[in-house]
Amino acid sequence: xKLNERSVAHYATCDSPADHAGFLRKRVERHHHxxxxxxxxxxxxxxxxxxxxxxxxxxxxxxxEPVGLVVLEGCTVELCEAAEEFAFAIRFDDAGARAYVxxxxxxxxxxxxxxxxxxxxxDYMRLVVRELEKQLEEACKSLAACRKSPRRSSSSGRKxxxxxxxxxxxxxxxxxxxxxxxxxxxxxxxxxxAACPDRDGGxxxxxxxxxxxxxAAGSAAGSPAPGFSLAMPESPVSPETTCFSKxxxxxxxxxxxxxxxxxxxxxxxxx
Numbered sequence: 001x002k003l004n005e006r007s008v009a010h011y012a013t014c015d016s017p018a019d020h021a022g023f024l025r026k027r028v029e030r031h032h033h034x035x036x037x038x039x040x041x042x043x044x045x046x047x048x049x050x051x052x053x054x055x056x057x058x059x060x061x062x063x064x065e066p067v068g069l070v071v072l073e074g075c076t077v078e079l080c081e082a083a084e085e086f087a088f089a090i091r092f093d094d095a096g097a098r099a100y101v102x103x104x105x106x107x108x109x110x111x112x113x114x115x116x117x118x119x120x121x122x123d124y125m126r127l128v129v130r131e132l133e134k135q136l137e138e139a140c141k142s143l144a145a146c147r148k149s150p151r152r153s154s155s156s157g158r159k160x161x162x163x164x165x166x167x168x169x170x171x172x173x174x175x176x177x178x179x180x181x182x183x184x185x186x187x188x189x190x191x192x193x194a195a196c197p198d199r200d201g202g203x204x205x206x207x208x209x210x211x212x213x214x215x216a217a218g219s220a221a222g223s224p225a226p227g228f229s230l231a232m233p234e235s236p237v238s239p240e241t242t243c244f245s246k247x248x249x250x251x252x253x254x255x256x257x258x259x260x261x262x263x264x265x266x267x268x269x270x271x
Contacts, residue, residue, distance in 0.1 A: 003069075012049065012056040012066045020050040020116040022109060025084070026057065027101035043084065043103060048113075053120045055090075070100060077117040079110075086110040090117065 025043040046057040046067070053073060056066040070090060080089040082101060088110060090100040104110035118124065 009065050013064055018049050018051050024048050025103040050116055053122060072120045077114050088114050
């Protein structure tokens with residue numbers, strides 16, 4: 001592969017962001033020709049910069065020109081056994097190709113470099129793009145199948161729900177939020193003559209309390225809170241509300257008030 005040295009050197013030092021950078025020690029093997037062939041191994045500390053599938057290395061971090069380049073195509077990155085700890089190697093598929101043995105300063109740095117270098121090649125990017133295209137195709141098929149299938153119409157159920165007041169949410173539009181729960185205006189209490197049907201052996205069960213108020217209701221039993229007026233209307237979430245008819249009357253007042261306000265706005269021409 002022929003590379004334009006000036007273009008590569010400019011790309012190595014330009015302001016484009018690097019995918020990974022840091023100091024590594026590169027193993028250098030020197031051959032001594034004696035009666036017995038001897039290989040002397042040493043390590044050089046270099047500043048490495050990864051941009052795309054090109055791995056540059058410089059003598060120093062401030063150097064303006066790289067002293068070497070590794071094209072990360074047709075290679076594998078793997079841990080290797082070496083005298084130095086935290087060593088890994090870049091090995092190429094071609095027979096007789098040079099292997100680059102690098103040593104990081106620690107376990108975390110070694111893992112980060114192996115991960116970054118393994119994802120740098122175009123072969124890896126092709127695999128990623130192919131997988132993303134497959135997922136997109138499956139998503140499009142699933143969406144097309146959903147559009148062709150008949151939709152379950154919930155409009156009729158919604159109409160039945162709205163036509164039955166008993167199925168309406170109990171708190172359609174709370175007036176004020178206090179401590180995470182809705183509170184209602186004190187105007188107009190529950191009718192005194194409202195009777196509660198006997199549901200459990202003459203003792204009607206109160207509605208369930210919200211979790212935050214259960215402990216407060218248990219601790220305040222038998223001792224009214226300071227400033228609490230006994231003439232105050234019962235709250236629909238208080239322990240004193242013992243039947244559904246009182247709840248229905250209480251919330252009905254709010255709905256009636258909202259309905260009157262809406263009718264008045266309609267008359268004034270403000271929908």
